Amino acid sequence: MINSRSLHKSNVVFAFKNQNIVSPENSDMTALYPGDSGRGVQLVDDPMMRMKILDVPKFNLQIAWEGQRLRIEDMKSLEPEESLLIDETVKIYEKLVSGRGIFLEGFGFNFEVFYQTSDVIRINEYYNGIVKEPLNLGDSLLDFGWQWKVAHKNGEQIDGYFLKITAPLEFVIHHNAHFNAKEIPSLDRMKELFKKSYEIIHHTADSLKL
Numbered sequence: 001m002i003n004s005r006s007l008h009k010s011n012v013v014f015a016f017k018n019q020n021i022v023s024p025e026n027s028d029m030t031a032l033y034p035g036d037s038g039r040g041v042q043l044v045d046d047p048m049m050r051m052k053i054l055d056v057p058k059f060n061l062q063i064a065w066e067g068q069r070l071r072i073e074d075m076k077s078l079e080p081e082e083s084l085l086i087d088e089t090v091k092i093y094e095k096l097v098s099g100r101g102i103f104l105e106g107f108g109f110n111f112e113v114f115y116q117t118s119d120v121i122r123i124n125e126y127y128n129g130i131v132k133e134p135l136n137l138g139d140s141l142l143d144f145g146w147q148w149k150v151a152h153k154n155g156e157q158i159d160g161y162f163l164k165i166t167a168p169l170e171f172v173i174h175h176n177a178h179f180n181a182k183e184i185p186s187l188d189r190m191k192e193l194f195k196k197s198y199e200i201i202h203h204t205a206d207s208l209k210l
Helices: 024-029 087-098 123-130 187-207
Strands: 001-018 042-046 050-057 061-066 069-074 103-115 145-150 157-167 172-179
Touching: 001 087, 001 187, 024 042, 024 050, 024 087, 050 103, 061 087, 069 087, 087 187, 123 145, 157 187, 172 187
Parallel strands: none
Antiparallel strands: 001 069, 001 103, 042 050, 050 061, 061 069, 103 172, 145 157, 157 172
16 A cells, blocks of 8 residues: 655656757856846756756756757656646747747656555565576565556557666656657646646556555
8 A cells, every 4th residue: 555655756858850959049048037037047058968957946947958858857846736847848948949940759748756655565576576587685686677668549649657666665656758749739738748647657556566
C-alpha cells in the first residue's frame, strides 16, 4: 500500500526538426522576465555545447535552450494545480520560437515521483526471478527497475515509463509523455494534457503488485 508520494521533477520539452537552429540571443533570453520579475536571473551561455540556461528564481523556473530542444523546468516541482509551468511555458515558446521559422517535431512532459509504501518491497526476489541462475547478492543490490513504452493507437502519443525500487519501502516512477505535433495546442489543452499525464503516474503506481 502506498502511504505517501512526492513529486521530484516536472518539465516540458519541445523538440525541433531543424538541424542547425540559431540559439536565441542572450538579450532575448533575459528579456523573457524584465523588471522585478527578472530579479536574480542568471544566464549561462555555453557555445561549445550549443546550450543556454536561464534560471529565474522568482518563478522557480529553469529555461534551457539545448541545440534542437527547448526545456522548461519547474524547480520547485509543484503539483499541476499549483504550478504555473504550463502558463509560463506557452509564453516562453511564443517569445523564443514562434515566428523564427523553426519547425516543431513534438513536445513532451517529464515527471519523477517518489512513493513510500507500508509493505517491504522484496527487491532481491524480483531480481532473482528474472535471472537464469539466481545470484546470492545479500545486501549488495541497492536498486532494481523496469522500463517500458506504450504507443497510443492514434500514433500521436507515446508514454515511456521507468520504475525503480530505491529502498525497501520506496520506489520511483519516471514518466515521459511524448506527443508528436507540428504545433503546440492551446493553453487550456496543454494544461489538460499536463494534468492527465501526471495523473496516469498515480494510477500506474496504484496498480502495481510490489
